[in-house]
Amino acid sequence: MxxxxxxxxxxxxxxxxxxxxxxxxxxxxxxxxxxxxxxxxxxxxxxxxxxxSSPAAQLEARDAAYEVVDDRTVTVQWRLTVEPGTPAKCAVQALNARYGVVGWKVVDVPPSEQRTRLFTEQLRTTERAETGLIYRCWLT
Incomplete structure (x- = not known):
């Protein structure tokens, strides 16, 4: 082959x-x-x-204080800094000991001539809250 x-x-x-x-x-x-x-x-x-091309951040929210009033209520205070005359909304939350959300509320923030303001909001909760804080704010 x-x-x-x-x-x-x-x-x-x-x-x-x-x-x-x-x-x-x-x-x-x-x-x-x-x-x-x-x-x-x-x-x-x-x-x-x-x-x-986007403008700088125009919004800042910071927790100021909270108070657990009773087993079903918490009061949250926060400071909001926003351009004068600008409306916004903020979500406020209450957390339990396991960091679960037990209260939630969206708050309308009307426009104002002041740049920084202090807000207080009372939340109803489903169980005793351990803390209350601002979750997020956004421009409307």
């Missing part, structure tokens, strides 16, 4: 046959440069749109 071996092509012919020639390397490099440039443009546009 005779075994035939195929003729071995030169290295350039093999590289061209399997897409590893100089022309293919240049084409791959060109696609890499175009893809990288597109990524840089999209990322730069996202940074500008999301960070630089």
């Amino acid at each position: 005779t075994v035939r071996t195929p003729a071995v092509d030169s290295e350039d012919e093999l590289a061209g046959r399997y897409g590893r020639g100089p022309v293919d390397r240049r084409r791959n490099r060109w696609w890499f440069v175009v893809t990288a440039a597109a990524f840089v443009v999209v990322f730069g546009a996202w940074l500008w749109w999301g960070g630089l």
Whole structure:
């Protein structure tokens, strides 16, 4: 039995046959440069749109105090700093000893000429609260 071996092509012919020639390397490099440039443009546009073109934060809420009145009531105080004349809403919550929410209320904050104000809200709870605090505020 005779075994035939195929003729071995030169290295350039093999590289061209399997897409590893100089022309293919240049084409791959060109696609890499175009893809990288597109990524840089999209990322730069996202940074500008999301960070630089938006105004700075206009709202800050901080807990001031709380008082557990009884097994079904807690009073929460918080300070809200917002641009004068801007309405907002705040979510106030009461938590039990296991950090479960046992009271919740969304409070409308009307616009005012003062930048920082102190608010007090009384919450009814489903069981005895261990703490009361401001959860989050947002502009409306």
